[in-house]
Amino acid sequence: MSQSQLFNHVFLSEPKLSFHPSRRSDVHIHPLKGLLQFGPYSKGLLVPDPIRIATLAPAGESQYLYSFLKELNSAYEPTERKEYLPAWPGFQRVFNVRMTAAGQGCHLELESQLEQEVDVSGAPHIALAMAITRALQQLDSKRNLFDVLFIYLPDRWQRGFTGGTDEDFDLHDHIKALTAGASMPVQIVRQGSGLSYSDRASVMWRIGLALYAKAGGVPWKLAHTEPETAYIGLSYSLRPMVSGKPRFVTCCSQVFDADGAGVEFIAYDTNEFEVQRENPFLSRTEMFRVMTRAMDLYRRRHAGRVPRRVMVHKTTEFKPDEVDGCMEAFHLCESVDLVQVVEDVGWRGAFHEKSGNAQAAAYPVPRGTLLGLGHYDALLWTHGAVSNIGNRPYFQGGRGTPRPIRLVRHAGHGNWDETAWAILALSKMDWNNDALYNPLPVTLEYAKVLSRVVKRMERLGTTPYQFRFFM
Template identity: 35%
Template sequence: MRELSTLSGHKRINEPSLIFANNKRDIHPLRGLCEHGPFSKSLNYLQDIQVAIISPFKSNFKLINLIGELNKSASPKIAPDYYPEYPGFENLFETKLLTPKSDLTIELPQEANQFAQSGDYKTITKYLLHAISKLVAHKSSISVVFIYLPSSWEKCFTDENFDLHDQLKAKAAPLGIPIQIINDNSIQTKCRANVMWGLSVAIYSKAGGVPWKVEALNEDHAYIGLSYAMKTSKEDGTQYTTCCSQVYDPEGTGFEFIAFDTHEFTQDRQRNPYLTYNEMHAVMSQSLKIYQDNHGGNIPNKITVHKTTPFTDQEIEGCYDAFGQNTEVELLQIVRHPKIKGVRFDNKKAANYPCKRGSYFPISKNECLLWIQGTLEGITKSGKELFKEGGLKPMPKPVLLRRFSGDGGWHETCSSIVGLSKMDWNNNTIYKSMPVTIVYSKLFASVVKNVPDINKRIYDYRFFM
C-alpha cells in the first residue's frame, strides 16, 4: 500500500467584498449593484449612455428592441437562487441608456448578406469597418456601438489567423470607440434576465463607468499581467514575439494594455518565449510608466507581476532594475494544476460540497496551491452553498502559485488573486477561474496575434472586453 505524505494545514481567505456607491460593500456583485448602485455613481459623471448601432440589412429593429429590453425589468428563470431580479438599466445604474436616432443607426447593404453566407470574411470585415468609420464624426456623442452579427454569418467569424470579433475591436480601439458584439444568443436566449445582467454591466463599463472595486487589494500596489503572441515576419519570415502587458491598479483608474514586439528571446520545448534582460527591462519600464501617468508620477509601494510560465534569471533581473530599490517586487507564475484535487472534510467526514473557494495550501517556501474555484457561502437567496461550476466540474481544481521573487507569507498574495478573479466587468457570475491580470493579458495577446498592427500603443481594456 502506498504511503500518504503529510503537508501543512490549509488556510482559507474570506470571500473578498466588493465596494459599491457610497463605500457600501457586498460579496455578491449583482446584489451589491441592486442594493447600493455602482461605485462610480457617487462621482456623477455618467449621466447617460448613447448607443449607436450597426446591423445587417433590415435588422436594426432587433437592436432597438434589445435596448428597449435593457430598459425594462426581467425575472431570472435560470439560476434564480443566484441572479437577482433585473431592475432595468436606469434603475440599476441611475444612468439613462439612450436609443439611437437615425444618424447613429447604420444598416449594411443587402448584398453584404450574400458575401457573409458565402464565407467572404474579408469583404464583410470591410463593410463593418466602413460602417464604424462613418460613426467617427459622431464619436463625441457615442458611448458604445452595438454590432449585430447573426448566426447566418458564422462562416465569416473565424478562419486561419483571423477572428472577426478581434478584428473589429482592434480596429475600433484606435478610434476610441468601444463596441459591443451582439449575437443571436443575446437576442434569442429564453432567460432574458441573465442576458440583461451580462450586457448591462458590460455596457456600463465600456461607457466609462466603474461597477465595483474590490476591497482585498491594497491601493498602493499595482498588478501586471504578461502574455505572449508568437508571430512570423512578412518581410523575412523570422519569428518574433509580442509581449502583452496589462497594468491594473485597485483604484480602477488604470486598467490598460500595451504590446511590444521583442526579437531577443529564447523558447522552451513547448515554444513558450522567455525575454532577455534588455527586453524585459523595456517592457516593465513602459508598464511602470503607464501606472505613473495615472498617478501623478508616483511609484507604487509594491508591484506584482503575473504570468503562466516561469521567470528566468534574466527576466527577474530586468524586472528588478526597471522598478528600482524602493518598490517591493513579487513575481508569480500562475498555472492550472490538473494532477491535484482536494477533498473537503467536515467533522472528519467527506463533505457533500467541494472544497471552499479561497482555500490555500502552502506546499513549499515558494509554492502554494490556491482554490480560486470552489463553494461559497452568503451568495444564494436560499442560503445554500454555491459552486458555480458544479454542473460541469463536480470537483474544483486548484491553481499552482510559484513565487520567483517576493517575501512573506501567502495570505496577502492569495487574497489579491482571489480578489482579482472578481474584477472582470464583462462577466455576470461571481468570479472567473483565473485573475483578471491573466485573463485579459491572454485575450489581448490573442487579438495582437491576429491584428499585429495595434502594438506599441496604450489601450484601455474596455475596448477589448
C-alpha cells in the same frame, strides 16, 4: 507526495467589493446584489448621461437591435442560476444613468448583397470582414456623436465568424482590433447568446454591466486592499510568420491599482526574445523596458509615486533574465512578487467537514482554500463553494470537482496568504462578466483577450490603451 509532506491549509475569506469611493460601509461579496443595494462605484461620476448608442445590423434588421436595447430598461426575473442571479430591474435603476439612441448617421445597415456573398463565397469570413470594416470606417467619422456601438451578428452568418483550417482569423477579434485602434467601444450581440437566449435576466445583467463599463463606468472596486500596491499582468503574443520578415512578439503589460481598477495597458513589438514550446521569453533588457513602462503608467496615476509593493502575474515561468529585468525596473519598490499562475494542474480535492471522516462533505472544497506545497509552490482554489450567497454554499456551475490553480513564486518572500488573497480578490474584477468570479485573476483573464486581439492590430500606438475598448 504523502500527507505528512503537505503544508497546512488555510481558508481565505471571500473578498468584498466596494461600491462607493468614500463610504467604507458600502461593501458586499456579491457584485450584482451590491449594485442593487448601493449603486455603481462611479455613480454620478465619469459616465455620460445619457449613454448614446450607435447600431450596426444586417440589411433590414436594425429593429432587432432597437427592440433589444429597449429590453435593457425592462424588468426580468431569472429562470436560471436562481440561487445567485437577482432579478433585473432595468438599466437605469441599476446604474443610475439613462441610455438613448445616438444621433443622425450613427445607425447603419450592411449592404443587402452581403447575404448572398456570405452564402456562396468560398471565403465568407473575408466578405463579412470587409463589409463590417467599411461600415466601421463610416461610423468613425461620427465618433463624437455616440459612446458605444452595438453590432448585431445573426447565427446564419456563422460560417463567416472564423477562417479556414490554416487561417488565423476570428471575426470577433478582427472587429475589436479595428475599433480599439479608433478608441471605439463595441458590444457585439449574437442571435443565439443575446437576442434569443431564454433567460432574459441573465442576458440583461451581462450586457448591462458591459455597456456601463464600456461607456467608462466603474461598477465596483476591491474593498479593504493593501494601499500602494500595483498588480501587473504580463502576456506575450507571437505574431504570425510573414514571408521574408523576422518573427516578433507583442508584449502586453496591464497595470491595476491596489483596488483592482485603473485598467490600462501598454503594448509594443520586440524581436529580443527566445521561444520555448511556442512560449516566448524576453531578454533582460526587454523585460526591463516593459516593466519600466508599466511603472510609468502607475506613477502617472499616482502623482509620480512608485508603489510600495508590486505583484507580477504570468502563466509561464519567469526565466532568470526576466527576473533580473523585473528586479532592475522595480529597484525603488520595497517588495516584489513574481508569480507564475498555472491553470491546468492535475490536483483535485475533496472537503471533509470533520477530521478523520471518510465521508466527503455534501459540497465542494470552499473557494479560497490555500494549500502550501513548499516554500515556492502553493495550490489555491479560486473555484469552489462560497458561503453567504444563498441558503446553502453556492457552487458556480453546479457540477464537477473544482480544480485549483498552482502558484509558483519566482521572486518574493513571506507566507502565501497575502499573495493568494490578492489573486482571489482579482478573480472578482472582470466587469465583462456577471458571474461571482473567474477561475483566473483579472490580470490574466484580460491577458487572454489582449493576446488574441493585439496581434491583429496593424499598428500599435505609443500611448497606453484603455481595456474597455477591447472588452
